[in-house]
Each structure stands twice: as structure tokens, then as C-alpha cells.
Amino acid sequence: MLSHQLSFCYLCFFGKRYGHKDRGKGRVDMTIDEAWDILFKHDYKRTKNREILLRFFDEADNYVTAMEVRVAVEQDNPGISFDTIYRNLAVFSKLGILDETELNGERLFRMQCAIDHHHHHFICTTCGSTKPIPSCPMDMVTVNLSEYEIEGHKFEIYGRCPKCIE
Amino acid sequence: MLSHQLSFCYLCFFGKRYGHKDRGKGRVDMTIDEAWDILFKHDYKRTKNREILLRFFDEADNYVTAMEVRVAVEQDNPGISFDTIYRNLAVFSKLGILDETELNGERLFRMQCAIDHHHHHFICTTCGSTKPIPSCPMDMVTVNLSEYEIEGHKFEIYGRCPKCIE
DNA sequence: CCTTTAATTCGTAATCATTCCGATTACTTT
DNA sequence: AAAGTAATCGGAATGATTACGAATTAAAGG
Known part of the structure; x- marks a missing residue:
């Protein structure tokens, strides 16, 4: 369902990939650093794949499917394993770094609001x-x-x- | 104020909690006949499998998984096809005969409340x-x-x- | 810097629920 | 009863997710 949006998200994503996130008008999500703090606190290590995943969610403004995450993340690390993605999505979700919901049988993820x-x-x-x-x-x-x-x-x-x- | 709001639901509540359908006083869920009415209205036919499914949900007091439905229904009709079960669950859900939700990645079904x-x-x-x-x-x-x-x-x-x- | 150790990842196979499909059966109407 | 259509069957296919052994990598200590 959301796949059509993907190309948009993507361009957006890479366009401001290393840029500053627009945090205007109430958009207050957890930062990448805060996410790392949580990960370190639970003895998870800093890895390239986690960095890529966190950056992606930091830039994404919407709920995205696991498949969209996969496609996007493969740009930065072609050949990343499904296992790695799903495992880390589960870790992030468990630690409250990601917010997870379900719509029409699809699992959706987004960066946890820091409100x-x-x-x-x-x-x-x-x-x-x-x-x-x-x-x-x-x-x-x-x-x-x-x-x-x-x-x-x-x-x-x-x-x-x-x-x-x- | 409070009691007024609760009046209807206590009936529903006790109907569920004690595991019996109180057919004398306050019946809380849609009846099998009401379900058939809806099905006929939409040109679905009366079949043995749908009867078995509706009976099962009529007796069940809780949300159940598709797998639980399958196991239960196979008692009445050994060898019933997965396809038949899933297809009819989808039909019932679409027509509002069943209420569907999701918990921990599991799809759950129950007879629609008739409140x-x-x-x-x-x-x-x-x-x-x-x-x-x-x-x-x-x-x-x-x-x-x-x-x-x-x-x-x-x-x-x-x-x-x-x-x-x- | 080197070594150690445990976490992480890779690549792919396996799993599991669900859906699809062609052939058959059953229901309803005439 | 026959025709026409819906429903079912049986099993294969799909698609998302998970599992697993082997290889790699990050962090800690010397």
C-alpha cells in the first residue's frame, strides 16, 4: 500500500541524507543519539547496519513497512541480510526506539515520538x-x-x- | 451518570464472563440467524461449513485465532480445507458478522457484539x-x-x- | 597494537500463515 | 431433474518472517 510512496521517501531521504532534519511544528522524535544511548545501556554494540537503520528512521516522517525499510537500507548496504533488518527492527521496537503498529495486515514502524x-x-x-x-x-x-x-x-x-x- | 453508561455493557460483560449465552434475558452477540440474514442479503448461500463456523463462533466467548477455529471446526468436518476457513472468515469479517483484531501478530476473531x-x-x-x-x-x-x-x-x-x- | 571474546552479520534454508488455482461438489432455481 | 453458479477440496504457491551455522566485526584488556 505504501510502496508507491517509497520513491518519494527515497528521494527525500537521500536528498537530505546528511543534512539537518526539519524539526519544526511539533515534530519531536527521538534523535539518533538518544537511540544509541538506549542501545548502549542495554549492551548493544554500535554497528554500521544499526547506524544505517537509525538514519533511515530519523529521516522518515511516516510509518513504513519492513519491506520499505529493506529497500531503502539496501541502498546504503547492498546485500544486507533480511535477518539483520528484522532482528534489529525487533530490538529497536522492544527497546522503545521504534514505534510499531499494524494496518491491514502490514507491520509498520516509525521512530518513537519523544514528546x-x-x-x-x-x-x-x-x-x-x-x-x-x-x-x-x-x-x-x-x-x-x-x-x-x-x-x-x-x-x-x-x-x-x-x-x-x- | 456512570450507571447509565454501564447498563448495557454489564449485560454484555456477564454474558462473556461466565461462558454462557443467556438466551433468556440479555443476549449480547449476534445470533446465528441474524448472521444468515446478512449472508442471504448478500447472496451468500447456506452451506454446511458456514453453519459449522457460525455455530462455533456462537459458542465461543473469546477472541480466537484462525488456527483455533481450524482445529475446532475440524471436529465437525474433518478434512475441511484451509481455504474454506480463511475465505469464510474474510467474508464474515467483511460483512460485519465477525469482529477482527490483531494482537502480537496474531489475527483474532469473535462474533460481532450486537450492542x-x-x-x-x-x-x-x-x-x-x-x-x-x-x-x-x-x-x-x-x-x-x-x-x-x-x-x-x-x-x-x-x-x-x-x-x-x- | 595485538589478542580475546562475544556480539553481530551473512547467506540461505526453513517456517508459517495465508492465498491461489484447477477440478469437483453442492446449492438454488427453473 | 437439469442447468447455472457458488462453494469446496486438495495441494501447491506465495510472501513475510525467523532460524542457523559459518564468517566477520566491535569492544575491552593487556
Whole structure:
């Protein structure tokens, strides 16, 4: 679904590959350095592939599929193994460096938002871009769940962003 | 205020929790007959396999995986094809007879709740049982999404139900 | 700098759920 | 009952993900 967007992301990606990320208007994602801090704290080593992956996610503004990650990352390291990609996606996701969701049977990843307070997202089903929803429905749940052990929750709004409506 | 919001859902809740369909008072899920009505309305035919599937979901109180459906349904019809199961799960899901969600990469299905008003669910990650959450976070979203085209949303709370905590 | 050690990666095979497909069977209508 | 069409069967194909042994590489210590 998102594959058509890929060429765009790509050009974008390589265009500002070593440039400065636009962090304007509320776009506050975890930085590469913060990601490394987390990795080191958990005894993961600095490697070329992880660097490539983190750079890719640092530049990407949307949720992307594992396949899109693969295609993009192969530009920097042709012949990178599937295993390496999936293994690291899983590590990043486990450590909270990446945010993972699922849409229409596709696994989607993006850099974890570094916004201080807990929030949720609108997700564009066409391009995978997001818009933060500051409120959390858990604050408003009135049902008594005292006998339940809550492990987590998910609130996402799906649709098309202004750009994709045109 | 609270009790008013909860009234409908307690019926649903107890129907699930005790594993029985209360056919006398408050039946909470779509009935098999209602499912057939929907199928006929869309020109799907009455078949043995669909009957088996609907019966299974009518009895099941929890979200179940496709694999669990398969194992259960093979009791009634040994040698039923995967294709038949997956095809009909997709049809039921598309027609709103089944409710489908995803947890840890697993697709889960259950009979659609027949509660009048829109609601959400707590889902037990151990047994797949559910508890309705009558409120909907969409009512409380304050972010301006007027330029966005909203296609849908998802709100689910995950955890362990009282039975599975013990 | 060299050595050691354990993590990481590679390359590919294996797995697993799901879907596809041609041939057959079953349902519904006439 | 016959025709027409939907549904199923059985198994092969697909596609994403994971597993695994061998080779490579990063970090730490001397």
C-alpha cells in the first residue's frame, strides 16, 4: 500500500541524507543519539547496519513497512541480510526506539515520538504520515476495571491526511 | 451518570464472563440467524461449513485465532480445507458478522457484539475474553482534524481478566 | 597494537500463515 | 431433474518472517 510512496521517501531521504532534519511544528522524535544511548545501556554494540537503520528512521516522517525499510537500507548496504533488518527492527521496537503498529495486515514502524507526555496518533492510510493526538482515552474510561490487570492500550485514528486527499 | 453508561455493557460483560449465552434475558452477540440474514442479503448461500463456523463462533466467548477455529471446526468436518476457513472468515469479517483484531501478530476473531451503540473492548491477552468499554474516545478528541478524512479508529485495552490473574 | 571474546552479520534454508488455482461438489432455481 | 453458479477440496504457491551455522566485526584488556 505504501510502496508507491517509497520513491518519494527515497528521494527525500537521500536528498537530505546528511543534512539537518526539519524539526519544526511539533515534530519531536527521538534523535539518533538518544537511540544509541538506549542501545548502549542495554549492551548493544554500535554497528554500521544499526547506524544505517537509525538514519533511515530519523529521516522518515511516516510509518513504513519492513519491506520499505529493506529497500531503502539496501541502498546504503547492498546485500544486507533480511535477518539483520528484522532482528534489529525487533530490538529497536522492544527497546522503545521504534514505534510499531499494524494496518491491514502490514507491520509498520516509525521512530518513537519523544514528546514528553503520553499521546496517540492519527495515521494516514495512504502515506503513513502521522499527527499526534494529545489526549488519552484511558483518562476518560469510566468502566470499573479494578479487578483487571491492565497491560496496555491502543488508540489510533485512521484516514487520509490533507496531502493525500488532493 | 456512570450507571447509565454501564447498563448495557454489564449485560454484555456477564454474558462473556461466565461462558454462557443467556438466551433468556440479555443476549449480547449476534445470533446465528441474524448472521444468515446478512449472508442471504448478500447472496451468500447456506452451506454446511458456514453453519459449522457460525455455530462455533456462537459458542465461543473469546477472541480466537484462525488456527483455533481450524482445529475446532475440524471436529465437525474433518478434512475441511484451509481455504474454506480463511475465505469464510474474510467474508464474515467483511460483512460485519465477525469482529477482527490483531494482537502480537496474531489475527483474532469473535462474533460481532450486537450492542446497539458503538463501543470498544478490553481484551484479555491470556484467554481472549472481552469486556465492553461503553465510551468512545472519538467523542473526546479535541485536536482539529477537519482537514483530515477519517476512515476509522481503534481503541482497545489489553491485559488480564480476573480469571486469568489467579 | 595485538589478542580475546562475544556480539553481530551473512547467506540461505526453513517456517508459517495465508492465498491461489484447477477440478469437483453442492446449492438454488427453473 | 437439469442447468447455472457458488462453494469446496486438495495441494501447491506465495510472501513475510525467523532460524542457523559459518564468517566477520566491535569492544575491552593487556
